[in-house]
Amino acid sequence: MKNTIARFLYSLLVVILITQNALAQYSQVIDSSQIIEQKVDRKKLGVVLGASSLTLAASYIYVQNAWWKNNIQSFHFDTGADYKYAKNIDKCAHVMGGLITAELVHDALKWTGMKDNQSYLYSFLLGTAMHSFIELKDGFAPTYGFSIGDLAAGTFGSAIPYLKYKFPKLKAINYKFSYYQHDRFFYDVKREGKADWIDDYMNQTYWLTLSVNDWLPKGSKAEKLWPDFLCIAGGFGVDNTLNNYYLGYNEDQFKGLGNYEYYLSLDIDWRKIIPQKTGGQIILARTLNYIKIPLPTLRLGPTTDFDWLFL
Numbered sequence: 056m057k058n059t060i061a062r063f064l065y066s067l068l069v070v071i072l073i074t075q076n077a078l079a080q081y082s083q084v085i086d087s088s089q090i091i092e093q094k095v096d097r098k099k100l101g102v103v104l105g106a107s108s109l110t111l112a113a114s115y116i117y118v119q120n121a122w123w124k125n126n127i128q129s130f131h132f133d134t135g136a137d138y139k140y141a142k143n144i145d146k147c148a149h150v151m152g153g154l155i156t157a158e159l160v161h162d163a164l165k166w167t168g169m170k171d172n173q174s175y176l177y178s179f180l181l182g183t184a185m186h187s188f189i190e191l192k193d194g195f196a197p198t199y200g201f202s203i204g205d206l207a208a209g210t211f212g213s214a215i216p217y218l219k220y221k222f223p224k225l226k227a228i229n230y231k232f233s234y235y236q237h238d239r240f241f242y243d244v245k246r247e248g249k250a251d252w253i254d255d256y257m258n259q260t261y262w263l264t265l266s267v268n269d270w271l272p273k274g275s276k277a278e279k280l281w282p283d284f285l286c287i288a289g290g291f292g293v294d295n296t297l298n299n300y301y302l303g304y305n306e307d308q309f310k311g312l313g314n315y316e317y318y319l320s321l322d323i324d325w326r327k328i329i330p331q332k333t334g335g336q337i338i339l340a341r342t343l344n345y346i347k348i349p350l351p352t353l354r355l356g357p358t359t360d361f362d363w364l365f366l
Contacts, residue, residue: 157217160174164177261291288347
């Protein structure tokens with residue numbers, strides 16, 4: 056839903072601030088395949104919980120004054136417009152936000168010495184709680200409403216690191232994002248307020264990439280021939296016929312317009328290029344793996360096309 060993602064990204068910055076110290080401490084040389092489990096350091100855990108409580112409280116006060124002040128109504132659910140908004144591409148952004156939040160929280164909890172089974176579970180729960188907080192507040196806002204779809208998308212994103220921990224084969228799959236201004240309509244149209252790129256859904260594409268070698272039989276001819284870093288990617292977006300929605304008035308008759316676009320492409324798994332021996336290297340590769348780089352791409356629908364370097 057419009058501006059909900061922007062609010063979520065602000066809350067996500069809070070989590071990033073909490074984890075900065077943890078990431079710095081996590082940069083020592085480690086064996087990435089066998090991390091030694093240790094007891095939780097209560098002082099470090101206290102730092103994480105204390106910083107989390109203070110920053111979340113500060114963010115609540117800021118958000119309350121910036122977005123909902125003098126606009127409180129009785130609690131209500133979204134009546135269905137949210138599922139027409141931008142053809143639900145905004146739900147893909149909620150998945151990405153949940154994923155990044157959960158991975159950052161896991162890093163912070165891992166820094167305290169918490170075991171993986173606990174840190175992954177708690178990071179999933181906290182990511183879900185953050186989305187729930189935003190949706191509950193939207194439930195009292197006049198122009199929004201509690202969106203079950205937004206909450207479900209954010210919850211799924213928050214669950215991805217935990218699911219990869221429980222089912223290691225899923226680590227071969229990465230969820231990525233790309234953005235390029237193929238169309239300037241969103242910025243050129245007359246509107247009230249500022250045009251933020253986060254709402255420019257026509258120029259966003261979301262991807263699932265597969266690190267092929269991770270699923271090939273070890274030692275097989277195919278596994279030896281296929282480059283270890285090379286991935287196959289499937290993309291999902293919406294075309295510029297969504298333009299009619301962006302008249303600046305959010306008129307109901309235009310909601311839900313636009314055609315879905317589907318892509319097939321190649322991609323890079325940075326974990327296979329950047330050595331995974333230190334915490335810093337692991338975090339760098341993971342961060343780069345959030346972004347789909349431009350590579351040859353075939354558009355499968357609604358019309359077919361080929362681009363040597365598509366974003």
